[in-house]
Amino acid sequence: MSDSRRNSCKINGSNNKTPFLIGVSGGTASGKSTVCKRIMEKLGQVNKNQSERQVVCISQDSFYRDLTQAEITKAEKGQFNFDHPDAFNEIYMKETLLDILAGKIVKIPTYDYKNHTLRKDEIITIYPADVVLFEGILVFYFPEVRNLFHMKLFVDTDSDTRLARRVPRDINERGRDLEQVLNQYTNFVKPAFEEFCSPTKKFADVIIPRGADNVVAIDLIVLHIMDIVRGQNRMNGIQVIAQPKRIK
Numbered sequence: 469m470s471d472s473r474r475n476s477c478k479i480n481g482s483n484n485k486t487p488f489l490i491g492v493s494g495g496t497a498s499g500k501s502t503v504c505k506r507i508m509e510k511l512g513q514v515n516k517n518q519s520e521r522q523v524v525c526i527s528q529d530s531f532y533r534d535l536t537q538a539e540i541t542k543a544e545k546g547q548f549n550f551d552h553p554d555a556f557n558e559i560y561m562k563e564t565l566l567d568i569l570a571g572k573i574v575k576i577p578t579y580d581y582k583n584h585t586l587r588k589d590e591i592i593t594i595y596p597a598d599v600v601l602f603e604g605i606l607v608f609y610f611p612e613v614r615n616l617f618h619m620k621l622f623v624d625t626d627s628d629t630r631l632a633r634r635v636p637r638d639i640n641e642r643g644r645d646l647e648q649v650l651n652q653y654t655n656f657v658k659p660a661f662e663e664f665c666s667p668t669k670k671f672a673d674v675i676i677p678r679g680a681d682n683v684v685a686i687d688l689i690v691l692h693i694m695d696i697v698r699g700q701n702r703m704n705g706i707q708v709i710a711q712p713k714r715i716k
């Protein structure tokens with residue numbers, strides 16, 4: 469995106485903030501959410517409520533499309549492909565990001581992994597912010613979405629580690645059993661990662677090996693975000709909590 473578009477103000481008369489939009493991709497359980505959390509922590513955002521945050525994080529999972537009853541039945545048996553681009557509502561995703569870039573307040577449903585549905589009764593309100601992180605397995609797949617990001621990060625964690633994290637997470641937090649998790653992983657998650665997610669690594673500006681364990685990479689990214697936001701003269705309360713150690 470050009471600087472003139474990023475700096476443009478008062479689109480639709482809503483707000484003069486055009487946030488710095490960061491895409492964070494990587495395979496399932498690579499640590500995308502954890503990396504975003506670390507970035508927010510280092511930018512001093514965790515103890516603020518949603519309306520006061522200068523840095524906000526949105527999950528691509530909020531943009532899964534509604535399933536038909538037949539598709540829900542398949543999903544309950546681990547037979548629906550949630551890792552294919554067709555599982556997402558690309559238009560809603562793009563329009564929401566454009567609204568965010570225009571400084572509008574947007575309302576986004578949370579995703580219910582147990583029932584494979586969007587929770588329209590549990591809506592997150594995203595207020596205009598300085599920095600918006602958008603994380604998900606296919607955030608760089610759709611060209612019209614990809615081209616909206618000012619910075620693109622790819623969390624590159626080895627596939628054995630990702631599977632070892634996904635199995636307990638899906639069983640403990642997403643209401644699955646072991647057989648279902650392994651079948652879904654073998655039939656859909658792994659092949660779709662290779663076909664749709666992994667090839668988008670080439671679009672990343674920064675590749676983060678080992679995810680949230682890579683403190684050096686996260687600190688450098690945080691400093692870069694600070695530089696950019698400071699350059700825009702829109703530092704409304706962001707301060708770096710942890711500075712990287714200096715090399716002597």
Ligand SMILES: Nc1ncnc2c1ncn2[C@@H]1O[C@H](COP(=O)(O)OP(=O)(O)O)[C@@H](O)[C@H]1O
Binds near residue numbers: 495496501634678679
């Ligand atoms: N560096 C790490 N070390 C150990 N566990 C981690 C690490 N990063 C993430 N996890 C765990 O792995 C699981 C998936 O991480 P998460 O950040 O949610 O990945 P993603 O958002 O890419 O799916 C979570 O249970 C999380 O607590």
Ligand SMILES: O=c1ccn([C@@H]2O[C@H](COP(=O)(O)O)[C@@H](O)[C@H]2O)c(=O)[nH]1
Binds near residue numbers: 584
């Ligand atoms: O109903 C659903 C929706 C999604 N999934 C799986 O979630 C991951 C994406 O989330 P990560 O946090 O990046 O792991 C994707 O691989 C889907 O397979 C699901 O199992 N059920």
